[in-house]
Each structure stands twice: as C-alpha cells, then as structure tokens.
C-alpha cells in the first residue's frame with residue numbers, strides 16, 4: 038500500500054522577499070541562503086545555476102498602479118477617533134503619530150507576538166504600524182525616512198514601496214479577518230527636515246490581491262532566480278557587501294545607495 042503523500046508546504050515568503058525579488062531574484066535567493074547560515078552555521082542552498090544568463094530586469098510584473106493617491110505634506114490622521122492598534126516593536130525610529138490616549142494595542146500582539154502570519158498564503162512579516170479607524174476599518178502604514186519622490190508613477194523605484202504595502206494589506210487581512218481598503222506609505226523626509234514630506238495611499242482591492250497571489254506563485258515557480266546586475270541594484274545589495282554575488286555590476290555602497298541613485302536621476 039502506498040503511503041499517503043505529504044502536502045507540499047509552499048516556500049515561505051515575506052513582503053521583503055517580494056520587494057527583493059522585484060529588484061533581483063538572485064538577491065532574494067542569496068538573502069535566504071545567508072539567513073539559513075545565520076541560523077545553522079551552514080550556507081543555505083542557492084538554486085541559481087552557475088551558467089545562468091543574467092537579466093536586464095526582474096521577471097516579476099508590476100502591481101496595479103492606476104488608483105494610487107499621492108499626497109504632499111504631513112500625514113494628519115484622518116479622524117480623532119482613529120487608534121493605533123499595532124506598532125512593530127523592532128522598529129525604534131518610527132515617528133510618533135498618536136498621543137498615548139489614542140494607542141490601543143490589539144490583544145493579538147500581547148506576550149511578545151509581533152509577526153503577522155498568513156498560514157494559507159505562506160506569507161509573514163511586520164508592518165510598521167496598523168491603524169483602526171473610527172468606522173472599524175483598518176490600514177497598515179509603512180514609514181520611509183526618505184522624501185516623497187516627484188512623479189510617483191514614473192520609474193523612480195517607489196514601486197517597491199507599493200509592493201510592500203500590498204503585501205502588508207494581505208497580512209492585516211489574514212490576521213484581523215477583514216480586508217483593508219488601502220495601505221499607506223509615509224515619506225518623512227528626515228534629511229530634508231520634512232520639506233518634501235508626503236504620503237501615498239495604495240488601494241487593496243481584487244486587482245491588487247490577485248496580483249499578489251500571482252506574484253507569489255511566480256516567485257515559487259522560478260527555478261532559476263536569475264541575477265539582475267545593475268548599478269541601481271548592486272550598490273545597495275547586502276549579499277554583495279560580503280562578496281557573495283559573482284554577477285555584481287557595482288561595489289556595495291551602503292543601504293541608502295539606491296535612494297540616492299534614484300534621487301540623482303529625478304527630473
């Protein structure tokens with residue numbers, strides 16, 4: 038008699054994986070391998086073949102962008118009855134957006150549980166903040182210390198933030214059992230003193246949810262995880278900092294290289 042076959046467990050992914058894959062699939066592969074090394078002392082498997090042909094851009098298609106709302110200026114929370122119900126405890130440089138009387142941490146995150154886990158989709162991660170509005174609706178908020186880029190819909194790299202916001206909406210949906218209508222990315226412009234502060238509202242409806250599911254399927258089915266060597270990618274690629282990539286097109290210049298590179302090309 039044949040033993041019952043075990044259900045295949047889908048590859049675990051995070052919002053950061055989606056962002057990294059959208060930049061360079063090989064970078065995502067190396068990040069996973071190095072994570073395994075930190076846990077076990079042994080470098081994890083890397084599926085990229087040695088004779089892979091590098092790509093000019095990631096094979097991941099863009100998320101829907103048509104309904105995004107871009108707002109210049111400070112993010113004023115929408116209503117006096119809005120409440121902060123989650124804050125990532127591992128981020129210690131988040132802006133204080135709520136006075137203490139409007140902070141009501143959700144009991145799901147008591148006892149040190151801070152990671153959102155979507156078991157059915159195999160997705161896990163932590164938004165920076167989650168806000169519950171007066172009408173009971175929820176939205177995740179991601180804080181970026183950089184400035185709001187001019188021409189958000191142009192090729193300036195903020196697609197990465199859109200992807201992160203969509204994935205975090207899914208995590209909120211899976212954790213709280215209700216779908217956020219949107220996620221927010223807030224650009225604090227720390228180095229500019231807030232002069233170019235702004236925030237972007239990214240919808241989360243059927244098209245975005247469908248895109249996310251297809252994107253995760255595509256990543257899991259990719260047996261090559263090809264490199265995308267480019268100055269804009271390799272200068273801020275952390276595996277490249279330690280010399281782990283044999284395809285690198287540039288030296289590692291630090292975590293903020295990409296934002297600086299893109300800002301230098303801003304029209």
Ligand code: SF4
Pocket residue numbers: 061063064067264265266267270271274276277282283284285286
């Ligand atoms: S160094 Fe460049 S090509 Fe290599 S993994 Fe990093 S981003 Fe990809």
